[in-house]
Amino acid sequence: MNRPITIVLAEDNPVFASLLKFKLEKEGYELYIAANGQMAIELIRNYEPDIVLTDIMMPFLSGLEVTSYVRQTLKMDVPIIVFSAAGQEKMVLEAFSLGATDFMGKPFNPNELVIRIKKETIAIPVF
């Protein structure tokens, strides 16, 4: 039986998170949703996902701190895609310097996110 690709999504906007959950689950991914950075770190530690999607601006811990924690503390080389809004270009650069793999500027097309996830996870064996 195939193992689905697991994703941790850290997004504090519940409607947007639900939309992405619905979309990505339809695509066959297994999704764990965190409403803030702190929850995201817990989920990443517990589930060791194949890819992490994180918004930059979140309560408690930001996406930058999540990225830093994953790379520095957990020493995981899991792909990390950060979501940024307009005007957060500096933060995106900082995210890249902390080890983010890719970024998507909000608003974005969920279909494009699926393509990026496929690109990042293409080498992961799913069984």
Added chain:
Amino acid sequence: MIVKSLYELFAQLSPLLRLMVIITIILAIVVAFLNIYLRILRGQLRQNEQNQLKFKSVYDELIIQYLLGESDPDTSNEEQKIIFNRLNGETTVKFKRVILVSTLIDLHRNITGDLLDKVRKLYDDLGLSHYALKKLKNWHWTTIIHGINELTEMQNREVSGEIDDFISHKRIEIQAAVQLYKANVFGFAGLTFLNDLKGKISEWQQIQLLESIRHSEGQMVPDITEWLHSNNSSVVSFALKLTEIYNLLDVKDSLILLLKHREIGIRIKATSVLAHLGIYECKDILKMCFDRREVIEQVAIVRTVTQFLDLDDLTFFKRLTTHGEFIIRKESIQALEKLERMVVARNRIPKKQAKPDQILQLE
């Protein structure tokens, strides 16, 4: 028995004390009622909040299912119809409609592509634009603004005619909301209201307008000459910002004319925009009018002339080294130092051999 003795005690009191006792009793009763009322109110608010959360999670799911279901082969048309009818039924209740609209706006802000078009279509199909338009007919200005803002968020172009009626509304807040609607929905093309705008556009409103048109990708910046010549100073100020941000070199002549504008703020801004665009022709005009200007404007002129510095400016800056204003003296000395370096470079004299006196003697 106790009541009787209390009454007797009360009867023995002086009139002033009696009045105080009566006031105390009345206040105690009012406080007790307020306490009960607040408890009920708090309970209702909590109930509303819970209902809101409950409905929101249901509607979020239904809307997402509906939006993504169209492209999903597992979801039949019949299921789609059922979801739509359910949502449609909920729009008649204001409380539920507000939740539906907030979900759609939330999605609208975060997504692009075909899904965005679907969100807009669902908003229209559910008749929510009709409810937003109804708000425009409300007597209260905040409700009108809510209606305009909702239609702005949903980028609804069809209602433009109805919203245009409010462009000259007596309330400046409504005017501002209409301006933002036009800029958000139509981009640069929506800025035509500037042609005959009578009211002032605040600095904050200008920033918001600039932010709104920033998203109008692929649109050509219109000819803004008319706005630069406007009698409305705030329109001129906004046009200057556009000139600077979009590097509109075509309006060079209009910018030079603005150096004679009646308002100092516009003249200073025009000077800095000319410097930003590197329009050399303005230099002699600036130097000529220097003495007639206030210190704050003189500083801007000195900085702009410094940017176009050449040996012809030697006399100008030499004269300013004795100016009464420190900042002008400082800028002038710095300009002279730059000139010195230019002369050294031109004459190929090793720098250590060149003396400042040599430069000043060049004149």
